[in-house]
Amino acid sequence: MARFFVKHTLFLLLTLFVVSFLVFTLNEFSPGAVARKLLGAYATQEQVETLTKQMGLDRPLLVRYVEYLGTVASGDLGYSQRFKLPVKDVLFKHLAHTAVLAAVAFACIVPFSMLLGVTAGMREGSRLDRGILMFSTIVASIPEFALGVFLASVFVVWLGWLPGTATLLPGGGWSLPAQLVLPVAVIVLFDSGYVVSMVRASMVEVMQRPFIRTAVLKGLPFRSVILRHAVRNAMLTPITVIMLQINYLVAGVVVVETVFAYPGFGRMMLEAALFKDIALVEAGALVAVGLAVITNILGDVAYVLLDPRIRA
Amino acid sequence: MSAPATAEVLSASPPATRVRPHARWRRQVDALLESTPAAVGLAIVLAWVALAILAPVIAPYPPNANDLGALARPTPSRAHWLGTDQLGRDLLSRILWGARPVLVIAPLAVLGAAALGSLLGLAAGYHGRWIGVVITRACDIVLSFPVIILYMIILAHFGSSAWNIIGVLTLTKAPIIARIVRGMTLDLREREYVAAAKMRGESALYIMLVEILPNARGPLLVDMCLRTGYNIVIIGVLGFLGIGLPPPDPDWGGMVKDTYGMMTVWPHMSLFPCAAISSLVIGFNLLAVGLREIGLRD
Numbered sequence: 001m002a003r004f005f006v007k008h009t010l011f012l013l014l015t016l017f018v019v020s021f022l023v024f025t026l027n028e029f030s031p032g033a034v035a036r037k038l039l040g041a042y043a044t045q046e047q048v049e050t051l052t053k054q055m056g057l058d059r060p061l062l063v064r065y066v067e068y069l070g071t072v073a074s075g076d077l078g079y080s081q082r083f084k085l086p087v088k089d090v091l092f093k094h095l096a097h098t099a100v101l102a103a104v105a106f107a108c109i110v111p112f113s114m115l116l117g118v119t120a121g122m123r124e125g126s127r128l129d130r131g132i133l134m135f136s137t138i139v140a141s142i143p144e145f146a147l148g149v150f151l152a153s154v155f156v157v158w159l160g161w162l163p164g165t166a167t168l169l170p171g172g173g174w175s176l177p178a179q180l181v182l183p184v185a186v187i188v189l190f191d192s193g194y195v196v197s198m199v200r201a202s203m204v205e206v207m208q209r210p211f212i213r214t215a216v217l218k219g220l221p222f223r224s225v226i227l228r229h230a231v232r233n234a235m236l237t238p239i240t241v242i243m244l245q246i247n248y249l250v251a252g253v254v255v256v257e258t259v260f261a262y263p264g265f266g267r268m269m270l271e272a273a274l275f276k277d278i279a280l281v282e283a284g285a286l287v288a289v290g291l292a293v294i295t296n297i298l299g300d301v302a303y304v305l306l307d308p309r310i311r312a
Numbered sequence: 313m314s315a316p317a318t319a320e321v322l323s324a325s326p327p328a329t330r331v332r333p334h335a336r337w338r339r340q341v342d343a344l345l346e347s348t349p350a351a352v353g354l355a356i357v358l359a360w361v362a363l364a365i366l367a368p369v370i371a372p373y374p375p376n377a378n379d380l381g382a383l384a385r386p387t388p389s390r391a392h393w394l395g396t397d398q399l400g401r402d403l404l405s406r407i408l409w410g411a412r413p414v415l416v417i418a419p420l421a422v423l424g425a426a427a428l429g430s431l432l433g434l435a436a437g438y439h440g441r442w443i444g445v446v447i448t449r450a451c452d453i454v455l456s457f458p459v460i461i462l463y464m465i466i467l468a469h470f471g472s473s474a475w476n477i478i479g480v481l482t483l484t485k486a487p488i489i490a491r492i493v494r495g496m497t498l499d500l501r502e503r504e505y506v507a508a509a510k511m512r513g514e515s516a517l518y519i520m521l522v523e524i525l526p527n528a529r530g531p532l533l534v535d536m537c538l539r540t541g542y543n544i545v546i547i548g549v550l551g552f553l554g555i556g557l558p559p560p561d562p563d564w565g566g567m568v569k570d571t572y573g574m575m576t577v578w579p580h581m582s583l584f585p586c587a588a589i590s591s592l593v594i595g596f597n598l599l600a601v602g603l604r605e606i607g608l609r610d
Contacts, residue, residue: 015453026469134349137601141594143545145552145565146586149572153579164575250458255549259572269461270553273468281465292456 004304008297012290019289023282024065068282078279082272087283090268095287097168098257098264102249104180105187110242113192114235117199121234122226124204132196140193144252147186148259155182166260183260187252195242203234242299250288343606350602356595364411371405375562386578395580398571403581406562407588413557414564414592417474417481418543422536424482429489430532434520436490437497448494451487459484460549467555474557477550481543492535496528534603541596548589564589 036048052058071078077087120132142150156164166179206212207230215225254266261267265284272280344350363370372393373379378400379392388395394403436447466480500506501524509519550556551565559566564585571581 011449011452014449015456018453019457023465026465133601137349137597138594141541141545141597142590143548143552143565143586143593145549145568145572146590149568149575149582149586152572152575153583157576157579250460254460254464255552258553266460270464270555273464274554276468285461285465288458288461289456292458296456 004300008300012293012297015289015293016286020069020282020286021065023285024068025061072283072286077283080272080277080280082275082277082280087279090280091265091283091287094263094265094268097262098253098266101180101183101187101257101262101264102253105184105191105253106249108184108188109192109195112188113195114199114238116192117196117238118203118226118231118234120196121200121203122207122230124207129200133200136193136196136200138193139189140197142190144186144190144255145259147190148182148256151182151185152259164260166262168263179260183256183262186256186259187249190252191249195238199234199238202236202238203230206230206234209233250292340606344602347602347605349598350606353595353598353600353602356591357599360411360592360595361415363408364415367405367408367412371402371408373402373405375406375409376401376560377405387580394584395578397567397581398574398578403567403584406567407564407584410562410564410567410585410588411592413474413561414544414547414589417478417547418540421478421481421485421543422539424478425485425539426489426532426536428482429486430493430525430528432486433490433493433495434497434524437494438501438516438520438524444494447490451490454484454487455491463546463550464553464555467550472550472555472558477547477556481546485539485543488539489532489535492531493525493528496531497524500524500527534600537596537600537603541593541600544589544593544596 036043039047039051056064077091079085080087080090083090116132116136120129123129139147152164155162162181163174163179164182166183168176168179212225212230215229216222220228250266253264254270256262257264257267258270265288269281269284269288271277272284344354379396379402380400382389382392382396383400386392386396386398386400392402392404394407396402397406432447432451436444436451462484463480467476470476497520506519506523509523514523547556547563548565548568551563551567552569554566554569556565557563567585568582571578575582
């Protein structure tokens with residue numbers, strides 16, 4: 001177990017180094033761009049050069065990368081040129097918003113897709129199974145923004161039950177939970193398609209094992225065969241998949257946040273990237289990768305804990 | 313075998329032996345049409361391909377032409393079957409024309425990813441040891457990154473064009489293919505025919521490409537089909553985020569981006585492009601489901 005953690009932590013660090021260096025290098029292709037962006041289109045070339053020098057952007061790449069690592073290690077993430085605030089404040093405020101959205105969505109995805117997946121997989125090839133499989137294939141095929149548009153046209157435009165935006169601001173007369181319904185629904189529908197098919201496949205495989213036949217033949221009711229024997233074994237693969245899903249969750253969240261004007265991490269990254277706000281892009285990329293790798297590790301840990309055979 | 317020898321054998325072979333591959337192909341198509349999802353998926357995809365090819369002929373208007381008279385009432389009418397957008401451009405024409413870039417970029421990016429990924433996967437699986445470790449680790453790093461953020465950084469930086477989109481899609485999808493191919497290579501390299509090829513003194517490259525890769529094509533084909541669907545989603549998403557294909561030429565994601573703010577007034581402007589992209593992706597994914605079913609049966 002100790003070796004396992006050391007190995008994974010080293011991989012996490014390696015990934016963070018590679019990613020931070022790549023993002024840092026990427027921004028070096030146009031060193032004058034930062035100053036130009038700040039000063040506007042009408043600044044003279046001299047002004048741009050002076051500001052570039054003042055900000056220390058004319059020094060060699062490696063020097064600045066090492067310096068950057070040093071400041072990050074001391075807890076200073078820099079200053080966001082786009083929001084005119086320290087990166088730390090901007091980043092964590094938006095991350096907290098996204099965490100709320102993601103947590104609610106995740107709390108819905110897991111039971112929803114387990115229910116559908118187990119129901120479909122316990123009788124392979126039945127009409128119910130094929131129906132659920134079709135549903136999850138189709139729902140997972142529709143891009144998130146299209147899902148958002150479809151749901152909004154029904155529940156916002158046609159029925160008028162829900163707000164079309166989730167700005168988290170109290171104005172507009174919609175409560176916070178009402179604002180969250182549509183964004184969460186889009187994420188849940190889009191992401192659960194994949195998880196449902198995973199849970200189903202795993203369930204189908206478990207149902208063919210000898211111990212299930214034994215349980216059936218010794219006269220256990222079908223219900224308890226499913227709940228006590230099959231589901232527990234069928235959860236092994238999907239747990240890792242569900243943890244990996246957090247990565248997809250981040251991707252989906254970016255789009256959903258844009259559709260519903262939700263002030264979260266994804267929209268912040270898009271704005272920062274378009275504005276070439278290097279400090280914010282760098283810090284955001286590090287956080288995103290760190291989260292992704294950590295959830296991968298958690299997925300592995302959950303797998304080991306659930307299957308005693310691997311632990312030995 | 314040298315080239316003239318091959319030609320000789322082909323011309324000399326009696327017609328009976330040449331029927332076989334054709335018959336096998338026929339049988340596979342029949343099997344494909346027997347599976348309902350595959351048949352439906354294939355029909356949707358082929359319909360879109362036909363519409364995209366015929367767009368210059370069947371589109372009622374040029375894709376970027378403004379009908380200022382339609383601005384007052386942009387809803388569907390006899391002159392504009394699907395209505396017009398916020399600039400008075402005919403939606404039907406734009407949707408038809410918008411199918412073209414999608415159907416070129418997505419498959420090209422899949423082919424690129426398949427080529428790069430297969431090479432990496434073959435090398436990683438066949439050589440094992442440190443080459444394998446380095447490739448696997450590099451792929452893990454790319455895969456652990458939330459790709460959408462990578463797209464935003466790269467496309468915002470280099471600007472967005474069809475080639476740049478193909479490039480980022482190829483780079484980010486290749487590791488997934490590499491992982492699949494590596495797994496299969498690890499399994500296949502122990503087979504007798506690989507040992508036989510080694511014994512004959514074939515080069516490693518020959519063994520990888522001629523002996524191993526063709527035997528890995530089944531799962532690869534299913535994955536490429538799925539990947540094409542995903543790529544279409546990503547192209548749409550990029551357009552929607554404003555980092556996709558540059559305007560004014562029609563791009564489904566971009567069309568939604570420009571109009572979804574007017575949803576409460578003119579929902580048709582974003583609903584139709586959304587329906588277009590969704591149906592195309594559903595087509596590819598159904599095809600993939602069908603292909604997998606057929607693959608499992610054989």
